[in-house]
Amino acid sequence: IALIGSSGKVCRHLHIPLQSGDDGILAAMRRNYDASFFRELVAKLCNAIPGIAIGIDVMAGYPGETEEAFENTLRLAEELPVAYLHVFPYSRRPGTPAATLAGQVSEEAKKGRAERLRTAGALKRRTFAEGFIGRPLDVLVEGRIDEETAMPIGFSDNYIPVVVRGQVAANRIYRVIPSAFRDGRLIGDAVHP
Helix, strand or coil: CHHHHHCCCCCCEEEEEEECCCHHHHHHCCCCCCHHHHHHHHHHHHHHCCCCEEEEEEEECCCCCCHHHHHHHHHHHHHCCCCEEEEEECCCCCCCHHHHCCCCCCHHHHHHHHHHHHHHHHHHHHHHHHCCCCCCEEEEEEEEECCCCCCEEEEECCCCEEEEECCCCCCEEEEEEEEEEECCEEEEEEECC
16 A cells, blocks of 8 residues: 555556455355455555545355345445446356355346446446546556547556547657546546646
């Protein structure tokens, strides 16, 4: 945490597996943390590293996940100050301990729960990115062109995709002032010294 907070070279982005926001499901998964520990970790990271993008893995439909357990996960994901959710439904794999657990969740329920988490994740992504409108971001311009705008695209040091207006070259970092959010990315002007 100290290294990320003090380094000018390490990006402000972490992707951390939450898996579930329900302590019973976390215990069934044999995770060595609970929801409270995870909440405190995210708060510690956000306090130490302003503007950090934290992405979390969240699983829907692990065996034994009741509607109440799912709601605990959804509520925690909505409350955490994270930038995005990486959501996936539990997939039963023969030979794994979870494959033989009681309480297998139906495919329909897993799909519906995953969709609700993805909707929450899209709102998280938008809210996080819009918080940087009008604030300078360092953006590494890649060699890609945004199909919709025909402008260069890159990523900020905190993992926000940014369409860059102005004369820029690939594989260089530019200071960009975002002015809008559209289609999952910020759009901004490169600031030249």
